[in-house]
Amino acid sequence: DAKTTQPPSMDCAEGRAANLPCNHSTISGNEYVYWYRQIHSQGPQYIIHGLKNNETNEMASLIITEDRKSSTLILPHATLRDTAVYYCIVRAGGVETSGSRLTFGEGTQLTVNP
Amino acid sequence: SAVISQKPSRDICQRGTSLTIQCQVDSQVTMMFWYRQQPGQSLTLIATANQGSEATYESGFVIDKFPISRPNLTFSTLTVSNMSPEDSSIYLCSVKGTNYGYTFGSGTRLTVV
Numbered sequence: 001d002a003k004t005t006q007p008p009s010m011d012c013a014e015g016r017a018a019n020l021p022c023n024h025s026t027i028s029g030n031e032y033v034y035w036y037r038q039i040h041s042q043g044p045q046y047i048i049h050g051l052k053n054n055e056t057n058e059m060a061s062l063i064i065t066e067d068r069k070s071s072t073l074i075l076p077h078a079t080l081r082d083t084a085v086y087y088c089i090v091r092a093g094g095v096e097t098s099g100s101r102l103t104f105g106e107g108t109q110l111t112v113n114p
Numbered sequence: 115s116a117v118i119s120q121k122p123s124r125d126i127c128q129r130g131t132s133l134t135i136q137c138q139v140d141s142q143v144t145m146m147f148w149y150r151q152q153p154g155q156s157l158t159l160i161a162t163a164n165q166g167s168e169a170t171y172e173s174g175f176v177i178d179k180f181p182i183s184r185p186n187l188t189f190s191t192l193t194v195s196n197m198s199p200e201d202s203s204i205y206l207c208s209v210k211g212t213n214y215g216y217t218f219g220s221g222t223r224l225t226v227v
Contacts, residue, residue, distance in 0.1 A: 043218030067197040
């Protein structure tokens with residue numbers, strides 16, 4: 001699985017958009033970009049994933065550059081409850097692929113301030 | 115997505131003893147994964163547990179230290195054997211969700227004294 005690079009920490013004001021970057025310059029054509037977050041003392045939570053098109057769900061938006069070497073997770077209106085460590089993970093195959101596991105990097109500690 | 119019940123949620127153990135952590139899933143899953151999260155660090159995969167076969171361990175983890183059972187498609191246990199303070203961590207189980215991503219248990223916070 002491709003290696004990812006994320007800033008160790010970011011701050012965001014409550015109600016503003018939080019934009020979390022991730023570099024994955026060695027990503028392969030069949031590798032997806034996944035985002036998870038881990039709120040303190042809880043297990044990681046799936047947020048969103050994508051291959052090459054931008055994706056949006058009720059939690060966030062995922063913007064993947066055309067060359068797929070980087071992506072940005074956008075929380076449109078951050079709240080205090082969004083304070084967490086956010087992990088960008090690249091792995092082969094889609095969600096339907098069994099047997100693959102997730103390799104976690106260090107992630108980005110997002111702190112949402114009142 | 116799958117719902118995971120993990121027990122115990124936390125424990126304080128004496129060094130040299132063993133602790134068995136249980137992971138129960140509300141649906142049948144092929145693969146179950148066990149992770150360790152040391153204080154202030156990211157998650158590290160310990161092993162992948164397959165029903166009916168030996169678990170597959172990642173580099174740096176051995177069966178004698180972390181024996182795993184997988185008796186059926188909804189249950190698995192991880193034992194942390196002969197514990198030392200360095201084993202103090204959060205241990206999490208995970209399964210592939212029905213549709214989206216992977217689901218994680220809430221974790222077992224282990225402190226070895």
